[in-house]
Amino acid sequence: MILSLLSESISVESMYIHEFVSLLYDALILPTVKLASTNEFTTKSMTWFGYARNLILELGYEGDNVMNLTSWHYAIAEGLKSAGINIVPGIYRKRPSYSKIIRLRTESFKHGMINSTIHHGNSTNLKTDILSFTLPLTSLPTQFIEWCATFLSRNPSVGRSAENANTFRQRQNLVRRLTQSLNLKHSFDYLLVIYATLLSLRKPLPYTISGHRTKQWSNMTLGAQSVDIYATSIVCVGLYYKYPELRQTGPDEIEWNDFRKKLGNSL
Numbered sequence: 001m002i003l004s005l006l007s008e009s010i011s012v013e014s015m016y017i018h019e020f021v022s023l024l025y026d027a028l029i030l031p032t033v034k035l036a037s038t039n040e041f042t043t044k045s046m047t048w049f050g051y052a053r054n055l056i057l058e059l060g061y062e063g064d065n066v067m068n069l070t071s072w073h074y075a076i077a078e079g080l081k082s083a084g085i086n087i088v089p090g091i092y093r094k095r096p097s098y099s100k101i102i103r104l105r106t107e108s109f110k111h112g113m114i115n116s117t118i119h120h121g122n123s124t125n126l127k128t129d130i131l132s133f134t135l136p137l138t139s140l141p142t143q144f145i146e147w148c149a150t151f152l153s154r155n156p157s158v159g160r161s162a163e164n165a166n167t168f169r170q171r172q173n174l175v176r177r178l179t180q181s182l183n184l185k186h187s188f189d190y191l192l193v194i195y196a197t198l199l200s201l202r203k204p205l206p207y208t209i210s211g212h213r214t215k216q217w218s219n220m221t222l223g224a225q226s227v228d229i230y231a232t233s234i235v236c237v238g239l240y241y242k243y244p245e246l247r248q249t250g251p252d253e254i255e256w257n258d259f260r261k262k263l264g265n266s267l
Helices: 016-030 048-059 067-084 115-122 142-152 163-179 187-201 227-242 256-263
Strands: 011-016 086-090 095-105 206-208 218-219
Touching: 011 016, 016 048, 016 067, 016 095, 048 187, 142 163, 142 187, 142 227, 163 218, 163 227, 163 256, 227 256
Parallel strands: 011 095
Antiparallel strands: 086 095, 206 218
16 A cells, blocks of 8 residues: 555565575675675665674574575575565665565465475475474473483593592583573573574584674584583573572582683683
């Protein structure tokens, strides 16, 4: 209705959503050296593009990562649909244009490239359980539960001196107590476990570079940190600083400062 009233002032182009998503995704993964602060989809004053780009780079999109081109295309398309976004700025001289508008068309099952990938189920590129959870969460993500079990089942005595074995056992006791306190009815816990799971699914694991105010992400050396230790540690650090009642160290638990030292610069 509004677009028809403005038909003399703006031009409207129709585009299938998968076509738009493909163009957007290509722009989001451009190498930093080729990325301009203003491009076809964003201006300097827009923040969403940077957030979306950081999310893709943080979770990964190539190699052994669980997210790949097909799954990112699907996630972006479904995000646009869920948010009810069917009108976006057009492109003029490689800049966003509000006088040239794009109306996104949702593909039918017959013609939709993304939809057909899902419904036919004939592609291994897109896995329905890719993140080991679906929203809204009703229980802890399957992958996170497995990481907890892996860490807590480690034999402290294997490859460690008697003193270090006892320290590791105390470390396990602290992790066990903190992770068992998770309550998905608390919004902080809910978001924390999602955050930890998403970061831990990335290969290589990400960490923040010390000394940078913007907390830039970098890649850990493969094998530098076991994913079960990484995932449980993120949750433990979050819970410890959020809830004062959890900070009282138990009689057979590692002291918090010693626990943090064991994590190095990874968290």
